[in-house]
Amino acid sequence: MKFVGIVGSNAELSYNRKLLQFIKTQYQDLFELDVVEIKDIPMFNQSDDQTNTAPIQQLNQKILAADGVIIATPEHNHTISAGLKSVLEWLSFKIHPLENKPVMIVGASYYDQGSSRAQLHLRQILDAPGVNAIVMPGNEFLLGKVKEKFDENDQLTDTNTVKFLQGVLEKFVDFVRLVNRLEARKEEPLPKEDLYVTDTIETTIECVDMAAEDWVEQAAAKVNAVEGDTYVKLNRGILTVDQINTFLASMPMELTYADDNNQFLYYNYTKEAEDMLADRVPGQVGNPLALCHPERSLTSVEWVIQQLRSGRQDVVRVHVPTHGPDKFVVHNYQAMHDDEGNYKGINEYILDFKPIVDWYLQQTGLRLEGEIDAGSGASQQDHGVDAGSGASAKA
Amino acid sequence: MKHFIGLVGTNSDHSTNRQLLQFIQSHFREHATIELMEIKSLPVFNKPEDSSVPTDVKEMAEKIEQADGVIISTPEYDHAVPASLMNALNWLSYGIYPFVDKPVMITGASYGTLGSSRAQAHLRQILDAPELKARIMPSSEFLLAHSLQAFNEDNQLVDPEQIEKLEGLFADFVIFVDLVTQLVHAHGSNKKAAENFSWDNL
Incomplete structure (x- = not known):
């Protein structure tokens, strides 16, 4: 609590x-x-x-x-x-x-x-x-x-x-x-989410087909996006685009950015889909969230976004036991806000934190109690947010 | 003739409590001079360790010391006195004690039907x-409900019953001020209690 x-x-x-x-x-x-x-x-x-x-x-x-x-x-x-x-x-x-x-x-x-x-x-x-x-x-x-x-x-x-x-x-x-x-x-039902992105927001790159395989290239050309050794001023620091990529690639997790308009804008692409915990392919970037999820999981996707946008939950976590007992995989859907507190989208980070736990146990001499039950369901079963609801290359 | 301070209990640009004090100021001009005092410019009270108070506050305190009495008109925010008025009173009792034994009359106006009753309490x-220990006029309440409709375009109260009630209270307040000057027996200890009150000497 x-x-x-x-x-x-x-x-x-x-x-x-x-x-x-x-x-x-x-x-x-x-x-x-x-x-x-x-x-x-x-x-x-x-x-x-x-x-x-x-x-x-x-x-x-x-x-x-x-x-x-x-x-x-x-x-x-x-x-x-x-x-x-x-x-x-x-x-x-x-x-x-x-x-x-x-x-x-x-x-x-x-x-x-x-x-x-x-x-x-x-x-x-x-x-x-x-x-x-x-x-x-x-x-x-x-x-x-x-x-x-x-x-x-x-x-x-x-x-x-x-x-x-x-x-x-x-x-x-x-x-x-x-x-x-x-x-x-007596909680009011939350407003529907536009998972097909039928509207635009200030940052939407318009007139580029969101479903296109080369959305990134087309959209980048459209807005003259900087790349390579161009410097970008950040809070707090200055990095080149290459340095930002190196930095994000080194994160020990799969990072995905979906904006507050429900458009999938970015993931830290370092591995091919079959090596990822939640598979993504480069051609999906730019998709409305409805397009990169299987139809059956759209209700869960909507529920997660509603929780985050409304502030009822700041983060929705789902543990995904289907990778077997050698991995502790958690999908985290973290709400993002600007300085004024406005909802700005989802930072989805997926990681296997077993290496961290193992290291910690070794350092401290502590032990985990009880059996690790690989068969147990995800914690958010009520809402059907389970391993199948993540973005999937097979959709 | 008596001299009073009319303390506007809000920092809002538009305030029916300010209007009420302006009405009192002009309506009773033959019985007392009333200077309106604003609380808008004061910083948030934060118990500065060196016990310093802003110059504005010192000037306000000086004026209150000099006056025969104070009329405070308070709105009601969230069942209580507005933060800005609490803030002013915090400053006006931090190492300075202009309110100790000062006769005070409370009035209040609100948009709704309750007329700031809970804030006044x-x-x-x-x-x-x-650290304040004012001499508040007992058994006197002036609650101006529906205050947005209470004044005409010349800033006069439109309800003659309200005016009559206010006239009665004001006449009593003038007498109360004289009475308080006779309540001298506790003054010494009140003053001492206020001055001895210290956040640190425990």
């Missing part, structure tokens, strides 16, 4: 930040926590809409992709910090990522109160129609006199507090499951 | 915090 932990203070020294960092490491068996900061988020002003700036969109994407959110709030003047309130105002103005999101409140303060009043205000704020979070009832965690509570390694020293916090967090994990089950029922 | 709690 993946949570986002929002540090409710923009101060350089914050015990609420320490508290979230402690939660992240101490309870990593319960969930994965991404601790995020709010100091780059500007003061909310309804006359100066900055919803589409990078800091706000990044937070938006993280919250959308998370199963739940933990907010750690300080108390300033009997309420939450202005910085945290500003963040919540942005997140309830033009975008509403906290809507129906399970939220848990914790807080630390220098004095006895442990942010008690701020936490009550925060509950009311999260209940407001524009925010509409689902806040876990009860289970308050108030950490008062916080300066005495951490040791020099930023660990909570009181064992009862650590045990109590564990109990509260376990309840939150259950609460998240419960809420997500409630919400799953 | 929060604001009362905020103004009670040790």
Whole structure:
């Protein structure tokens, strides 16, 4: 389970930040926590809409992709910090990522109160129609006199507090499951995907037959694409096209780029189809995704893209056991976003990570437990995303 | 004649709370001079370690010190006071204490039917915090609902009942300001509590 932990203070020294960092490491068996900061988020002003700036969109994407959110709030003047309130105002103005999101409140303060009043205000704020979070009832965690509570390694020293916090967090994990089950029922169906690429986007190279075997050559001529020893400026660096190719070819995985218009634009071509984990042939590049997948798997392809485009999932992974027990093959469909957080397509990377696991086990002396069941199905069986759904040269 | 500060509780370019304070300013001009104060330009409060506050804030604090009272008009964002107003109050209580024992009247306007009721309740709690410790006029609420329809083109409140209510509250506030000057017994300890309140001396 993946949570986002929002540090409710923009101060350089914050015990609420320490508290979230402690939660992240101490309870990593319960969930994965991404601790995020709010100091780059500007003061909310309804006359100066900055919803589409990078800091706000990044937070938006993280919250959308998370199963739940933990907010750690300080108390300033009997309420939450202005910085945290500003963040919540942005997140309830033009975008509403906290809507129906399970939220848990914790807080630390220098004095006895442990942010008690701020936490009550925060509950009311999260209940407001524009925010509409689902806040876990009860289970308050108030950490008062916080300066005495951490040791020099930023660990909570009181064992009862650590045990109590564990109990509260376990309840939150259950609460998240419960809420997500409630919400799953009324999830709107996502819009259809145009797998045949009947439309264009800004980067589409027009007037070239997408199905052509030599799409790459035709399209390159059309836009005067640079190649060879021409320099390309990147973030952050400069490489020639040859260097970029060398670099991408050396990646220990099969990389494929499909844009947000569902067009297959690139793969790091180093091997022939029969030597690949998921076979591709050079002539497929440029295809609409519908053309390079077998008809029977188009529903699964659409489902994956819908998850990624909507932000319901940031990455869809499928483990493909059909290569036998000597390989741990995983197909990863990773959503790509630009700096503003707009969906930009799929980075599909396919790798056999057994060599990495073997090396790690050898280095650490650890061992894998249990039998490796080569016959077990892919994890996303419900949606039919299985080994057969990858792009295939035989289609 | 009394002199009041009218604190606009939002950084928005268009605000019916600003309009309400402008109405109060002109309607009661024979009873008090009211200077409107904006909070738009302030940086996000981040508890700077050297306890420095921006020059703008110092000037605002000075004006509040000099005034007989403050009228704060707050909108309601997400059931609470806008971040920009919380931010201004954070600055105005960071090593400076212009609000301690200062008479304050709260008003508020909202587009909907509730007239910022929940934000006003929060604001009362905020103004009670040790570093603010304002003297908030009790049992007085002015909730201006449907505020987009509340004013005519000359910026006058159109509902005579609302005007009557505001006149009553304002007359009470003028008396309340005088009363507060007699509430001197706790002043010393309030001031001391505010000054002693420290983020570090624990």
